[in-house]
Amino acid sequence: MPKPTRRSEPPGPQGPSGIGQRVLRLRTERRLTQRELAEPQYTAAYISTLESGKVRPSETALRYLAERLGVSYEELRTGQPVRLATEVRMRLTDARQAFCEGSLRDAAQRYTQLEREAQRLGMPSERAAALVGLGDCALEAGDLDQAIEHFHAAEQLLADAPLPQRVPALRGRAVAHLLAGDLRYSCYLLENAIDGLNTAGLHDPNALLLLYSAVIAPYMDMGAQARAARAAELALALAPQATDPALVARMHRGVARTLLAEGRTADADASLARAQELYQQLQIRTELAHCHWMRGYLRAQEGDLTQAEAELRTARAVLAERQATLYTVQVNVELADVLRRQGRYGAAEQLLSDLLGELGSGRGAVHAGGAHRLLGLIAEERDRPEQAEEHYRAALDLLEQAGATGDIADLCRLLGDLLRRTGRVEAALDVYRTGLGHRTPPGTTTLGPAPADPPL
Template identity: 70%
Template sequence: MPHNALADGKRQEEDRTMDESAVIGQRVQRLRTERGLTQRQLADPAYTASYISTLESGKVRPSETALRFLAERLGTTYEELTTGRPARLATELRLALTDARRLLATGTLGEAAARFRELLAEAEELDLTSERVEALTGLGECALESGELTAAREHFEEADRTLAAAGEPLPRRVRALRGRAVTHLLAGELRYACYVLETAIDELNAQGLHDPDALVLLYASSIGPYMDMGAHARAAQAAELALALAPRVSDPALVAGMHRSVARTLLAEGRIAEADASLAKAQDLYQHLQTRTELAHCHWMRGYVHAQNSDLEGAERELRTAREMLAARSAALYTAQVEVELADVLRRQGRREEAVDLLSRLLEFGTDLGDGRGAVHAAGAHRLLGLIAEGDGANERAEEHYVMALALLERTGAAGDLADLCRLLGDLLRRTGRTEAALDAYRTGLGHRAAPGTTTLGPAPTPPPFRDSW
């Protein structure tokens, strides 16, 4: 049976090759006839008329060298001769994809998504792998911004599978992998987001594929989940490596994204002025690129910087700008995160009623926060509502909000936020005379504290050998 199976497989492969040869032969004959050439005229000076006759009858599979020679003689392209597809169609599709990406950066998400869907259908009809992947990635990014995490993940996974099946190297797959990781991050699955990013980094370095664009994208993307998990030292290491790679990066959008992400680690270290400077660089680059969503992220992070520096008026101004820009693009989950930050600024300004109104509307009419999407944001909203209720003396309501926030965060792996909430709940329980319950809350919080520079994933990814390899 195994011998027969092997023989059958070999025959099937031979039949497929013969079919392809026959199709190519017919194509050569048609183009030769259309151009009024004899077999000898087509063959000269490299081949013979009998070879062209054999080729046109489908009895031989021509080599790439022969096909390129014949394509030139026939006034066509190698691609058209081998696939029957005019080369201009692929070029036009690539130009259309470039326009769609610009639309994603400067237009509305709905328009961009509709255009990417049209181009995906064209790429599939023409059987163009690279263009199909570009359309899938564009659709994934549209869905990511609008908060459709399941759809985004499906698009990114299909793009990655397509590239892997085509034997594309890992650097080509990085954008799809990064997209997958971000969908898990926004769904509150922080550890898995780190796992996807760290695995890709380790594979790149293990294979000697020290691609600067790919590594900067992965390192910058890992800073967010590291910070949310409380692994500040590991986030700082990723930021340091991203900064070291930045001079080798050819894509200014990646450099801008790196500066935005690095600012988070500078903030954690109390380096406010440096964080603001890093964000200013990113903002200048994104303004040049007209990438509205990333520009909004810069306003958001600058607002956070101002808040950390107790400039609450500046923080409110930047956060409101970010909120308007993101809402205009229907970037639902990002808008929710900015609104939580804005509510905290309003609370610190003494505008408690405004903060409560904003948070309540966010939880009631928002983007299904807490149901697998935006759990960290929903937990942040409940935490703030708990603080406000506690400040008003409504201890029972405050406890309810803290408990709801804890339930949301327990699925995410956001160690730092979990530890902070357990401390808040423990303090509240202790003040109301429930000492044993307070101790339980404190112990739970201690269990969620991450050792500096670590996650539950083991050692940090191996850094690339900068000096040795480049």
């Protein structure tokens, strides 16, 4: 996937020529000379160069000139009245609310209209926000290629903007790559952005909280538990400075995963409860479903299979209603594990077989591997060793492609034990060696150095 590149000066109303023409028109209408407009902060020569379109004024210069000409900064920068910009931003807020509470189709239609309108009006920041919204819709619908395309287009529009403004688009692209099974690239995108913010001194709590919350999942899937725990620790430290409650709720959901990995189920439950409380206040239905999903997993870990099934079915109902197909099938993997542990093999096997058509190496690879692993366990428990081996090997291929080293060692143990029980000792030893190669000390990873910490 190509990286965002810096663009040349934009043509049209927001380019140097368009801004210069507006300054010339407004100055002439107000019967000001170039010197009268410029002084005391600038020179007449500078105004002349600006009006001829040979220089792009800084934000400071634009704000100074806007005040002297009696117009708003936005109107001078874009050529559009403030009323239009305000209206577009209000409609973006409405579209986001539709995304949280309504149907994906309705939200996508609103974002599409806004993206076209913002392009027509020459409003790149608002157009980028609409593209991020479209990316979120595509992400939830499971159209990962489309999501990556939208997020990448938003990053390109904001190529000249400060890094904090690009973070939502960049985070969205990283999550899409994670769901597609490209864990390493997802980590690369997020860690680069974290390093970019921290080393440049761009201490934006909202942007950093968004990034640290997002990087927990790929860290956990890659077996880098120490890095995941550190990201959770930094996210918790940043939360009091964040101004967006949705970001804080997402942080609590991510932190809960690291707490579960450490066996701190009570703390994880409390973190999920806090996230659920915030999401209920904000009426963000998909994120509420994710909370039920994680609480179902937590209850299963505690052995309360009845409550686990209830939580997972609640999550699945909400996600299916929103047509969030990829997330729905991922919940079904967790639900199938609960059904298997309840001894309901037929129902679990049918559920897993049905969903494997929706998952694969380029779409939910980690959960596809989990589905094959569960089918292998069911086959073993039903005395079908050949079928079990087939599923274990399919799971191993998927997890190796995705780089999900956190699960490979356990899978190699299952496959090795199966081979040993069926008399293939040498083959079992080979599989055990493969698993030992992936069982690195907790927290180590083949990634580069950990990103710099923020100046807390």
